[in-house]
Amino acid sequence: MSMRWSHLASLALMLSAVASRPALSTDAVQQLADSSCTALRAAAAAMPGDGPMLLPSYPGLQPGSARALENVAFVYDNALAGIALTACGSPAQARRIADALLLAASHDPSFRDGRLRNAYRGGVASGGKVELPGYWETRGNYWSQDPYQTGTATGNVAWAALLLLTVYDSSHDRRYLDAAVAQLRWIQAHASGAAPPAYEGGLFGYDNAQRAQHWKATEHNLDVYAAATWASRDSHDADLAQQAKLAEAFVQSMWDNTGHRFLVGTLDDGSTLSRDKSGLDAQAWPLLAFNPHPAEWNQVWSWIDSQHRSGDGYGYRRQPDGVWTEGSAQVAAALQASGKPVPDSLWRLIADQRGSGGMLYATPQPRIATDFAIGPDSTYADFFYYHLPHLGATAWAALAAKGWNPFTGRPIARTENPT
Template sequence: MQRRLLLAMGLLLAAIASPPALSTDALRQTLAQATCSAMHAAAASVPGDGPMLLPSYPDLPPGSVRALENVAFVYDNALAGIALTACGDQAQARRIANALLLAASHDPTFNDGRLRNAYRAGSIGSGKVELPGYWQSQGNYWSQDPYQVGTATGNAAWAALLMLTVYDSTHDKRYLDGAISQLRWIQAHTLGSAPPAYEGGLFGYDNAQRQQHWKATEHNLDVYAAATWAGRYTRDAALAQQAKTAGDFVKSMWDPEQRRFLVGTLDDGRTLSRDKSGLDAQVWPLLAFNPHPVEWNQVWSWVESQHRSGDGYGYRRHPDGVWTEGTAQVATALLASGKPVPDTLWRLLLAQRSAGGMLYATPQARIATDFAIGPTSTYADFFYYHQPHLGATAWTALAAKGWNPLTGQAINPTEQAR
C-alpha cells in the first residue's frame, strides 16, 4: 500500500516537474490542482474554524527578512480568500473575511473602521488582530514598518472585494456591510480633486501618519470594481457616484497614442506619470470594466513590447525578470478577453511551484518595480524576491480556475478548470 502511494505521488510530481507533454487543458487543470491544494493546505495549517490570516511569505528562512516574518498583508489575504472561493473552499475564505471584519472594528488606535496594510499572521483567538512588528534588541525598542501600519486605498478596496465575494456565497449581510464600510472610509479619507479621484492613502506610524496625494490607476479601478459590485445590491447613490469618480479617472488614464494606461499621477496628485508602466495597471482594466471600450484591447501590444520577459511578464517597463503574480494576471485577462493563453505561460507558472506548494514571487533572485514603498524611501525600493508568495499563488489559482476577482464571476464557466 505504501509503495503504491509513493508511486502515485511520484507520478504527480513528475507531471508537475515535466509538463511539456500535457495538453493545454491538462496543464491548466494541473496548475489549478497544485495551487488550490497549496491554498487549502495553508488555510488548514491554522487550527480551528475561527478568524485567521495567512502569512504572505510563509517559508522565509528565520532571520532573513525580519520585517516580513509572519506578516499577513491585507491585499494578499484578500486575494487568498477570493482564490479559496474559486477553489470551492468558502469556509476558509470566510475565516479570512471574518479576521478583516474584526481588524476594522478593533483597531488599537483608531475607531474609524480603517484596515491597516498588514497584520500579524495566524489564528485570532482573543478577538484582537495584532499589528506586525518585532523587538529590536539593538536599541531595545519595538520595531514596526511604516507601510505595514498605514492604509493604502487599493488594499482597503481589495478587502471590500473579498467581503463581497463572501457575501455572494453566504448572503450574510455582515460582509456586505463590511465592504461598504471600507468604501466609505476610502471616500471620507482619500478623495482628492483636480482631477477628482482617490489618492494613495495614509503612510506612517499612528502618531505621524502622512496623506499620500498621488493617484493610482490601479487603486481607482479597485475602488470602481468594489463600488460597482456593492452598488448592485444597494442601489446607493453614493456608491454609484464613487464608482463613477474612480471609473472616470481610470478611463482618463488611457493614452490613445501609446495605446496603454498611464499609472496615475505624481505626488502632487495632478502631474501625470508618463515614464513608468506597471503591468497590473495595463491588464486589470480589462477585468474590472465589463464591457470596456473596444480600443482598450490595443493594450496587448504595449504589454508584449514593454512588459514581456521570456515566456512570462515583468512588473515594470523593460523588466529585469518575471513577475509570477503579474504573469498570472495576464493569463486571467487573456481569458477574459477571449484570447488563448499560450502553453508556455501555463508551464512557466507551473514551474514556479516551491517545495512547500506555494509559487515563487519571481524565478529571479530579485526583480524591480521602479516604485518606492513610501514617501520616506530614498530610492525605488519596492522589489519582489525569489520567495514562496501567497499573492502569486492566489493569482495563479484564479487564472487556472478562470475566475475574475474584480467581478466575482467565472470567466469561462464551461471551460473552467476543475
C-alpha cells in the same frame, strides 16, 4: 536527439511527440488549478480551528532572514487568497479571512474610524483582536514596525471590500456586505482628491505620524470602481454608484490612445501625470475589471508585449529585469477576458514557479525591481519582489487557472471584441 537517426525518423518522432502531448489548455491548466488550490487550502488548514485567521504572505521564511516580512499577512494577499479559496470551492476558509478583517476593522489599537491596515500579524486571531506586525529590535531595545504596514493604502482597502463581497455572495450574511460598504465609505471620507477628481493613495506612517498620500493610481481607482460597482448593485446605494462612476472616469482618462497603454496615474502632487513608468497590473487589470471593455483597450497587448515581456512571462516594470509570477498570472487571466488564447509557454512558466511547499515563488530571479518606492521616506525605488514562496502569486495562479474574475466574483467573461 541523436544524430544517428535519419531526418525522416527524427521528424516522425517529433510529430508523434507533439500529437501525444497533452494540451495545456485542459490537463496542465487543471493541474495548475489543482496544485494552487491545494497549496492555499493547506495553508488555511494549518491554522487551527475555524475562527478568524490571516495567512502569512511569505510562508516558510527562515527566522532572521527577512524580519520585516516574517509572519506578516498583507491585506491584499489575504483578500486575493480568500477570493481564490472561494474559486477553489473552499468558501468556509475564505470566510475565516473575512472574519479576521471584520475583527481588525472594529478593534484597531489606535483608531476608531473602521480602517484596515496594510498588514497584520499572520495566524489565528486570539483575544478578540488581530495584532499588527512588528518585532523587538534588540539593538536599541525598541519595538520595530514598518510604516507601510501600519498605513492604509486605498487599493488594499478596496481589495478587502472585494473579498467581503465575495464572502457575502457565498454566505448571504449581511455583515459582509455592510463591512464592504463601510470600507468603501472609509475611502470616500479619507482618500477623495480633486483636480483631477479621483481617489488618492491613502495614509502612510506610524500611528502618531500618519501622512496622506496625494498621488492617484490607476490601479487603486480601478479597484475602487470594481468594489463600488459590485457593492452598489447588492446594496442599492446611490452613493456607491457615484463613487464607482468617479473612479471609472479616472481610469478611463488614464488611457493613452497614442501609446496604446494606461498611464499609472499621477505624481505625488496628485495632478501631474506620470508618463515614464509603467506597471503591469495597471495595464492588465482594466481588461478584467471592465468587461466588456472599450475595444481600443485591446491595443494594450502591444504595449504589454513590447514593454513588459520577460522571456515566456512578464515583469512588473517597463523593460523588466525578470519575471513577476503574480503579474504573469494576471496576464493569463486578462488574455482570457480579452478572448485571446493563453500561450502554453505562459502556463508552463507559471506552473514551474511552484516551490517544495506548494506555493509559487514571487519571481524565479533572486530579486526584481518595480521602479516604485514603498513610501515617501524612501530615498530610491525600494519596492522589490524576491525569490520567495508568495501567497499572492499562488492566489493569482489559482484564479487564472480556474478562470475566475476577482473583480466581479464570477467566471471570467470573454469580450466579444478580441481584436
